Amino acid sequence: xxxxxxxxxxxxxxxxxxxxxxxxxxxxxxxxxxxxxxxxxxxxxxxxxxxxxxxxxxxxxxxxxxxxxxxxxxxxxxxxxxxxxxxxxxxxxxxxxxxxxxxxxxxxxxxxxxxxxxxxxxxxxxxxxxxxxxxxxxxxxxx
Numbered sequence: 001x002x003x004x005x006x007x008x009x010x011x012x013x014x015x016x017x018x019x020x021x022x023x024x025x026x027x028x029x030x031x032x033x034x035x036x037x038x039x040x041x042x043x044x045x046x047x048x049x050x051x052x053x054x055x056x057x058x059x060x061x062x063x064x065x066x067x068x069x070x071x072x073x074x075x076x077x078x079x080x081x082x083x084x085x086x087x088x089x090x091x092x093x094x095x096x097x098x099x100x101x102x103x104x105x106x107x108x109x110x111x112x113x114x115x116x117x118x119x120x121x122x123x124x125x126x127x128x129x130x131x132x133x134x135x136x137x138x139x140x141x142x143x
Contacts, residue, residue, distance in 0.1 A: 014044050014070055015091075019098040020115060024122045024139030034058045037137055039124070044068070077102040077113055089113050105129045 025038040034057060041051040047070035055062045062082045069076045075091035089102030089112075099116035110126035110133075117123070120141065127134040 014047060015075055015100075017041075017044060017049060017068065017100065019117050020049075020100075020122070023142040025142050026137055026139055037139075038142065039122075039139060044070075047071075075100075075102075079113070103129060109133065110135075 020041045021043050023038060023040045026036055028036050036056045038054045038056075039051060040054070041049060043049070049068040051066040051068070053064040053066065055064075064079060064081045066077065066079045069078065077089040077091070078086065079089070080086040087104060087107050089104040089107070092101055092103050095101065096116075100114070102113045103111060105111050109128065111129040112125075112127045112131075114125045114127075115122065122139040122141070123136065124139065125134055125136045
């Protein structure tokens with residue numbers, strides 16, 4: 001009986017998201033020299049992984065705080081874009097290695113937030129639940 005009770009009180013295991021840790025930035029080109037997006041993710045501590053997106057457009061910056069939180073039975077992605085309401089998205093299904101997908105089908109846009117690695121690149125995509133209206137970013141680890 002005591003062992004069963006201890007299992008109920010045991011914290012949720014932290015998922016291995018070490019492949020996401022670090023500062024990642026899009027490349028600038030001759031066309032996009034005035035715009036760059038960077039995401040930074042810190043290691044998970046006590047079930048919380050802090051992150052932020054920073055977008056530079058010419059000489060202005062916007063910052064979007066984010067976090068991933070281990071909650072009972074699920075992993076939650078929390079985002080607070082500038083001038084918008086905060087939104088929570090929930091990890092869904094079995095996740096391939098170095099990949100995570102979050103959904104919130106009741107949210108207007110996006111309804112899906114995905115991260116995955118392609119070799120040394122970090123990929124991110126937001127879309128509607130059916131995959132329409134995608135926006136995708138390709139990040140390289142900042143040295």
